[in-house]
Amino acid sequence: MDPLFSWKKGARWTFGADFSGQKRTAVLTVTGSSGDRTDFEYDLFEPGDPQPTASADEAWYADGDYVVWGSRDADDSLVPYWRVFKRGAEDGAAWPGLLDLEVTAHMGKAEVVVPAGTFKDAIHIRVMGPKIHDFFFAPGVGLVKWETGTDGGEVVLELREFSAG
Numbered sequence: 001m002d003p004l005f006s007w008k009k010g011a012r013w014t015f016g017a018d019f020s021g022q023k024r025t026a027v028l029t030v031t032g033s034s035g036d037r038t039d040f041e042y043d044l045f046e047p048g049d050p051q052p053t054a055s056a057d058e059a060w061y062a063d064g065d066y067v068v069w070g071s072r073d074a075d076d077s078l079v080p081y082w083r084v085f086k087r088g089a090e091d092g093a094a095w096p097g098l099l100d101l102e103v104t105a106h107m108g109k110a111e112v113v114v115p116a117g118t119f120k121d122a123i124h125i126r127v128m129g130p131k132i133h134d135f136f137f138a139p140g141v142g143l144v145k146w147e148t149g150t151d152g153g154e155v156v157l158e159l160r161e162f163s164a165g
Helices: none
Strands: 012-019 022-034 037-045 054-063 066-072 078-086 094-096 103-114 117-128 132-138 142-150 153-163
Touching (some): 012 142, 078 094, 078 103, 078 117, 078 132, 103 142, 103 153
Antiparallel strands (some): 012 022, 037 054, 103 117, 132 142
């Protein structure tokens, strides 16, 4: 699988999360990894609350030429959300999403400034469908920023801390 999505158990990303002005903390923690799949826990914390208020089992996994972001059900079956990457894709490439009207595009490299630092060569991936999702992945770190436009406003996650585990 692509090195942007392959992480060993214990890798952890802590994000400052803004849900239309409501500040929270989002944490992704790798719970397991194999050659073509990385499982992780997605936890959302309210300010001052040490316990997550929301939690989901998710995965990045290979599906042919694509890396898919999806959830894991209780029986460990995978439910796909997005095709977030296509192997070998370069700036300007586009590929079909998982929904009929969805398209994913490689928007090129961008400089991304987040609380964890400045990432000069972050790969910008945009999923265009009922909602627009902009993902920024930096070599050696993975996801550094995620923006989603929704009917209710914007959701922005910016990396505060990263540990490779």
